[in-house]
Amino acid sequence: MAKLYLVPTPIGNLGDITLRALEVLKMVDLVAAEDTRQSLKLLNHFEIKKTLISYHMHNEQGKSEDLIARVRNGENIALVTDAGTPGISDPGTIMVQKCITEGIEFEVLPGATAFTTALVYSGLDTSKFLFRGFIPRENKERNELLDDIKDRTETLIFYESPYRVVDTLKILKDSLGNRSIAVCRELTKLHEEIYRGSIDECIVYFNEKVPRGEFVLVLSGKTKKEIEQEKISEWESLSIEEHIVKFIDEGFTKKEAIKKVAKDRGVPKSEIYKHSTEI
Known part of the structure; x- marks a missing residue:
């Protein structure tokens, strides 16, 4: 059965292409490329002769339907981007979604990102x-x-x-x-x-x-230090009574609020409780 292959390409060093990627590029009937000129250089380097068609962010919707139809008609297709893995800040995600929706078989190859x-x-x-x-x-x-x-x-x-x-x-x-x-x-x-x-x-x-x-x-x-410092900044200008009320307003019970204030301020709960009797 024909399928779509998402094939990662090197992000710079051509030696980083995988053996499996080369096997797929040699086997498929068609290569859908983000930039056909860029992909042609890659294919020529590895002496692979294939028909190239353009597939980029500006034509993804329309071309996805065309690629789906080609796979249904028995063509194996490789989708490549200029560099790296298709779908990672590059065209490819829409194609994957359409394959899933329409029951088209596809395969994602691991590679450079x-x-x-x-x-x-x-x-x-x-x-x-x-x-x-x-x-x-x-x-x-x-x-x-x-x-x-x-x-x-x-x-x-x-x-x-x-x-x-x-x-x-x-x-x-x-x-x-x-x-x-x-x-x-x-x-x-x-x-x-x-x-x-x-x-x-x-x-x-x-x-x-x-x-x-x-x-x-x-x-x-x-960092945890920054988070703790921000927590201190939130209450250091409050009185103990205001600090308790702040937690009560956030939905905590009075008992829970006393416990949290004591933890924030590093003092015994009994000390905080003295300030809560009028609340």
């Missing part, structure tokens, strides 16, 4: 992380994203273009604070560069040189 490479390079926490792709350009969407991630404790990962990387670093500093970050550029390529430091240090560094290549930003999440 820039954000996992950058995450390991960063030296930051890899046990939990949040990948958010490209930061939106529109202020409203960008502000919604920043508000959503500002209190996350996971390592944060973003893609960025060389034309916006310095401005994006400034936005992240203003919104999230001067956190630790790894700025990864031209991964797996000849001029690969990993710059680690604070966001401020990265802004200075990349302001002094013309940024080139594709960037991955790996940013530390909010």
Whole structure:
């Protein structure tokens, strides 16, 4: 039975293509490519002759129907992007959704993905992380994203273009604070560069040189120390009575509120109870 194959391609170094990816590209009847010119270079390098058709973010809806019809008619098709895994901040997700909806068999091959490479390079926490792709350009969407991630404790990962990387670093500093970050550029390529430091240090560094290549930003999440400090800031201006009422207003019982205030302030519950008798 014919099927669709989502085939990852190297993110820079052509040697990173897998043997399985090459086998599939040689076997399929057709290659749907994000940029046919870019994919032609890859196919020529490995001496693979295939018909190429364009499949990108601006024609995904229409072309997905065409690809579904071709698979139904018995054609095996490989879907590739310029670099990395289809569907990861690249065309492919819509095609997968349509295959699932219409019962079309598809296969996802493992392979190169820039954000996992950058995450390991960063030296930051890899046990939990949040990948958010490209930061939106529109202020409203960008502000919604920043508000959503500002209190996350996971390592944060973003893609960025060389034309916006310095401005994006400034936005992240203003919104999230001067956190630790790894700025990864031209991964797996000849001029690969990993710059680690604070966001401020990265802004200075990349302001002094013309940024080139594709960037991955790996940013530390909010630390437990920052969270604790913010909790203290929330109540340090309150009296003990106001602190108790604050928790009661949040839905806790008076007994629970006394316990939480005692924990916040590091004093015995009996001391807090004295201030609760009139509440």
